Amino acid sequence: MALENLRAYKVCYLLPMPILQPSSSVSSLPRISCVVTRKWRCWRMGQSQPTHTRKKNSMQLPRAAAAAVDIEPQNASTSNSNVLLEVKGLTAVVTESRQEILKGIDLIIHQGEVHAIMGKNGSGKSTFSKVLVGHPDYEVTGGTVIFKGENLLDKEPEVRCHSGLFMSFQSPVEIPGVSNMDFLRMACNARRSTLGLTELGPLEFYGFLSPKLAMLNMDPKFLDRNVNEGFSGGEKKRNEILQLAVLEADLAILDEIDSGLDVDALQDVAKAVNGLLTTKNAVLMITHYQRLLDSIKPTYVHIMENGRIVKTGNASLAKQLEEGGYRAIADV
Numbered sequence: 136m137a138l139e140n141l142r143a144y145k146v147c148y149l150l151p152m153p154i155l156q157p158s159s160s161v162s163s164l165p166r167i168s169c170v171v172t173r174k175w176r177c178w179r180m181g182q183s184q185p186t187h188t189r190k191k192n193s194m195q196l197p198r199a200a201a202a203a204v205d206i207e208p209q210n211a212s213t214s215n216s217n218v219l220l221e222v223k224g225l226t227a228v229v230t231e232s233r234q235e236i237l238k239g240i241d242l243i244i245h246q247g248e249v250h251a252i253m254g255k256n257g258s259g260k261s262t263f264s265k266v267l268v269g270h271p272d273y274e275v276t277g278g279t280v281i282f283k284g285e286n287l288l289d290k291e292p293e294v295r296c297h298s299g300l301f302m303s304f305q306s307p308v309e310i311p312g313v314s315n316m317d318f319l320r321m322a323c324n325a326r327r328s329t330l331g332l333t334e335l336g337p338l339e340f341y342g343f344l345s346p347k348l349a350m351l352n353m354d355p356k357f358l359d360r361n362v363n364e365g366f367s368g369g370e371k372k373r374n375e376i377l378q379l380a381v382l383e384a385d386l387a388i389l390d391e392i393d394s395g396l397d398v399d400a401l402q403d404v405a406k407a408v409n410g411l412l413t414t415k416n417a418v419l420m421i422t423h424y425q426r427l428l429d430s431i432k433p434t435y436v437h438i439m440e441n442g443r444i445v446k447t448g449n450a451s452l453a454k455q456l457e458e459g460g461y462r463a464i465a466d467v
Contacts, residue, residue, distance in 0.1 A: 217245050217246040217247070218243060218244075218245055218246075218281075219244050219245060219246050219248075219282070219283060219385060219386055219416075219417050220242070220243070220244040220280070220281070220282050220287075220386055220417070220419075221242075221243050221244075221279075221280070221281045222240050222241060222242040222243070222278070222279070222280050222281075223241055223278055223279045223280075224239050224240070224241065224277060224278035224279070225237055225239065225240040225241075225263075225266070225275065225277070225278035225279070225280060226238055226239055226240075226275070226276045226277040226278055227262065227266045227273045227274060227275050227276060228273070228274055228276055229272065229273060229274075230271065230272055230273060230274045231272075235276075235442065236259050236262045236273065236442055237259055237262060237263060237266060237442045237443075238259075238441065238442035238443050239278070239442070239443055240259075240263060240278070240442075240443065240444060241444060242437070242444060244386065244417050244419060245417065246414060246415050246416065246417055247412070247413070247414040247415070247416075247417065248417045248418075248434040248435065249412065249417065249418045249420070249431060249432065249433045249434050249435075250417070250418070250419045250420070250433060250434060250435050250436075250437065251419075251420045251421075251422060251427075251428055251433040251435070251436045251437065251453065252419065252420070252421045252422075252437045252438075252439055252444075253421075253422060253423065253436060253437070253438055253439070253453060253456060254438055254439035254440060254461075255440070255461060258439040258440050258441065258442070259439055259441070259442040259443075260390075260421045260439050261305070261390055261391075261421060262442075263439070264302060264388045264390050264419070264421060265302075267280065267287070267295075267300070267302075267388060268292055268295055268296070268300060268302045268388070269290070269291065269292035269295055270292075275288055282295070282298065282299075282300060282386070283298065283299065283385065285298075287300075296326075296382075297325060297326060297329040298329065298385075299384050299385030299386060300384065300385070300386050300388070301378070301379050301382055301384035301386065301387045301388065302387075302388040302390065303372075303375040303376070303378075303379065303387070303388065303389045303390055303392050304375065304390065305390050305391050305394060306371075307363050307366075307371045307372075307374065307375055308363065309361070309362065309363040309364045309366075310361065310362035310363065310364070311361055311364055312361060313361060313362050314358065314359055314360065314361060314362070315357060315358045315359070315360055315361070315362055315374070316337075316341075316358040316359065318362045319340075319344065319358075319377070319378065319381050320335065320337065320340045322378065322381060322382060323335060323340060323343070323381045323382065326382050326383070343381075344358075344381065347377060347380040347381065348377070350380065350406070350407050350410055351373050351376060351377055351380075351403055351404070351407050352403050353373055353377065357370075357374075362374075368394075368395035368396070369395065369396055369397060369400035372392055372394075372395070372396055372400065372404055373400065373403065373404060375392065376392070376404050376407045376408060379408075379411065380407065380411055383411075383416075384416065385415070385416050385417070386416065386417050386418075386419065387408075387411075387416070387417075387418045387419070388419045388421070389408070389418060389419070389420045389421065390421045391421055391422060391423070392404060392408075392420070392422075392427070393422055393424060393426065393427040401426065401427070401430065402430065405427070405430030405431050406430075408431055409430075409431060418431070420433070425453050425454060425456075425457040428450060428453050432450060433449075433450050433453070434449075435447055435448070435449065436448055436449065436450060436452040436453045438452070438456070438461075438464055440461075446464060452464070
């Protein structure tokens with residue numbers, strides 16, 4: 136797609152992939168009916184945005200019986216002034232089947248913290264992250280989520296992104312015809328506009344982007360390639376972290392960012408994530424493996440089971456899990 140055609144598109148930025156929608160004045164350009172048919176059910180061109188991303192004003196449902204594993208409370212002595220995310224009693228169902236997946240999530244993330252969520256397949260880890268960003272396949276049925284002092288559940292997915300929430304995909308989608316350079320600059324300027332900052336022109340943006348490429352050991356030629364098109368698994372994951380660096384998000388949700396990475400790629404990704412951490416932002420990682428936590432040191436490790444966080448501890452909890460499995464954790 137030529138740059139002049141790309142300019143005719145308006146971008147609706149959706150965590151972190153944008154949906155490119157042709158403006159009303161351009162009828163000859165090809166229409167993109169959806170980006171991903173099942174993982175992200177994006178709306179068709181010219182149709183209204185789906186309204187079932189959440190259920191507003193829902194009453195909190197009764198909490199189910201406590202799990203067999205005890206919950207160790209997080210340190211509550213930290214001042215509430217630096218609370219970034221506060222989740223209380225969050226429950227959610229699959230939109231179509233009405234199957235309950237989240238059964239009462241409680242979590243507090245402060246600025247400067249790194250949280251890791253671990254658990255068996257099907258425990259609700261990835262569902263939790265998708266609910267936070269407003270995935271249309273899930274509906275919130277109870278509880279509250281406060282992000283930066285505001286009700287997150289009242290916001291549309293793209294507004295959540297613009298407000299500083301970022302989620303990396305396990306399997307990032309391809310966007311044919313859109314170069315990484317154009318994609319990243321549009322995403323960056325959408326975020327800057329929300330923050331009241333001036334947009335960056337092509338030359339200014341390249342200067343802004345260059346050190347971030349170097350941080351991830353990425354060749355500048357990468358910017359000329361279409362978004363994720365023909366990328367290896369490692370290149371896609373690096374691209375996700377590059378997007379995080381460009382957006383300078385307040386809370387990054389990294390869903391199995393270590394999946395499919397070789398040792399060198401994992402080190403580059405971990406180095407970049409560590410380099411992006413400040414006293415003002417935070418990271419929520421979802422992983423199965425200790426090796427990621429060896430590189431990105433967590434403040435807290437949470438174990439999920441049957442739609443709840445059932446145990447919380449420090450980094451040693453993940454090592455116990457690595458050595459003895461979930462049965463050993465349950466016996467502690």
